[in-house]
Amino acid sequence: MRRLLIAGVLTLMTALSTQSQTLNVGVGSVTYQFPASQVGEMTYSDGTSLTFMGRKFSISDITSMYVDASVVENNTVTVAYDGTSADVFVAGNVAKYVVPVVSGAHVTIAQGNTDDVDGNEITYVLGGSTSDGEFALTGMYKCTIQLDGLTLTNPSGAAIDIQNKKRIQLSVKKDTENALADGANGSQKACLYSKGQLQLQGNGSLTVNGRTAHAVKSGSYITVKNLTLNIASAVGDGLSCNGYFQMKSGTVTISGTGDDGIQCDLDGTTSTGETTDHDDEDSGNVYLEGSTLTVTAASSAAKGIKAAGDVVISEGDINVTTTGNGMYDSDEKEAKGSAGLKSDGNMTITGGTLTLKNSGSGGKCIKADGLLTVSGGTVTATNTGSTYRYSSSYTASAKAVKAGTRTQTGGSGRNATYSYSGGINVTGGTLVASASSHEAIESKSTIAISGGVIYASSNDDAINSASDFTISGGYVMGNSSGNDGIDANGNCYIKGGTVFAVASREPEVGIDANTEGGYKLYVTGGTIVAVGGLERGSSLTQKCYQASSYSKGSWYGLYNGGTLALVFKIPSNSNMGTPLVISTSDTPTLESGITVSGGSEIWNGFGFTDSSVSGGKSVSLSSYTGGNGGGGGHGGGGWW
């Protein structure tokens, strides 16, 4: 047995001592590598040409030919940049499909039909460093470009230029750092440009500087998966695409852009809408499905994320800061402001954590021309900007959240008629919105709230709808220090939920409806606290009461037929309105000066749910029949 083992080991050693052979055919800076096991017969023709694996070479072009033990990975073309030069290595099995041209460190490859390639596509592996090079690819077939420790600057054009309309996977090799930069004042569309679909992926990092136009541009969709992508600068957009944009995972940071952080346009003229698995989708939609996205847009009227279609957010940690002031668009004859998230269509938020900040004049944190739906996640929108004023006729207001569209259909002035589309629909999640100078949350159409937690604060109306406003569930607080807490320019329906509205003095009211326009506030249910009372002429099917007084900064416990329904704290705004109106489904009682323990904080600390209370004293209540504001009288009783 021992002999058998020794013989076996000797056989093994002999076998392992053998090496694979590779025939390398050099044509200038390009080396074609043909494994001996694959190359088969290499045929001469008339003493002038030599053909390897279907690739014919003119013998006069061959500058070197040698055999070594190189290991060749099928389907691979490797480009090694080194200062002012680049070497290209082509795997033999794809030699007949590519025609590389190398000039210094500028590499251009024409790729043919790779349908017959096992695996159906070529992988281009790019590595090394150059301050004057490029990688350009033409052809009609999909491929993968892998970045493997690449630092590539092209002072005279795009760093990577893919003139290929098919799907391109740009994969950044795990644990590698890569950087791309293009030259200023060029004609290229982007530092990293792909005419076709661009899938950005890999577990490495990529930094891109776009010095002429966009940093990354695709003529079709862009997807991001796993990648750590840092857009450090761009004259135009950070990421620009047509069709749709989808962020599946990874970390994307965008700053230093001259225009939008991410912009997604329609490729054609008609949207397909979202399609199954996004096949052939041309929607202009933006899908944010995971991981971390941080965008800082500082240019005038720039958008953090802009979609010609919808914005759909289901997961991820999304931080968007816009600081650019408003500007006048002479083409559209419109004053425009910046926006953290902007959709020409709908915006749907089902999950994730969104932190949106705007400080530019006339800007918005969220602006959806269609329907904004929030059913999950946590959205914090903070707008410290002021009004942008190009002229008295052209202004843009700074708001935290704005959605919906109102279109004038006839008349003028107070007699104007409108049609409405889109709006705001909240069924879940948490929405915290604050604005310094205008509405924190505004719908140019309707607002419907059936769930979730909403806190809005502003010096203007905290929450405003151009059309009907309906609350049937959730926890809603509108805290205004200079106007109405909740304001509907159409009818306002309180059917359920928990509502805490705070207004400033008359003529403002806690909950307002457009009585002057023939509309009305309807209270049929819910747990309601309104500092500043309710709109005059309201229909109060559910009985309302008013407190004889209230104290700023004090905690109150509101009981519904003996059951604690809400714990709230009166804000300490100046010029707060009166009276304090409450309503519950059963006869309410109110206690002031309570001590709160446990539970979950809501409304930026102005409320608690599921908490326990102790202490306090009963507040005297009297019947309230409404209403206040708009020249109407108070409901009577004393306060303050």
Add this chain to the structure above:
Amino acid sequence: MKKALISLAVMMTLATAAQADDYPFLAFQTADGTVKTVSVTSLTLTFSNGQVVASNGTGVYSFPLADLSKMFFTSEPTAIKSPLLKEGQEKAVEVFSLTGVFLGRFDSLEAAQEQLAEGVYVARRIGDIQSPQTTFKLMSR
């Protein structure tokens, strides 16, 4: 011991697979079917004056481009594909069976053909200093 045998068997299987990709020779074939092999160890090929010149650690070999029809890698230094040598090449030869068994040394090709039984053999010139490893096919009728 059983485990050791299994491991050895697996390793030998892998080794055999690796060995299958070993092609230590590059063959040059001319239009008339003549094949000449050279070792690929440190092999470089250059084109000059209508010739392809193959250089490795043991020699330099030139082939007229106009005569070449193909090249291919091979695992054996064989010239079995070559035709019968022309008569009159009078150099001593060593003759082997197709299985590699040494059969004898003969003063000339003709002498070998006369003395050997009818069949196909592999022969090598003894005095060929430039290409001592070059073998060729020998037919005795």
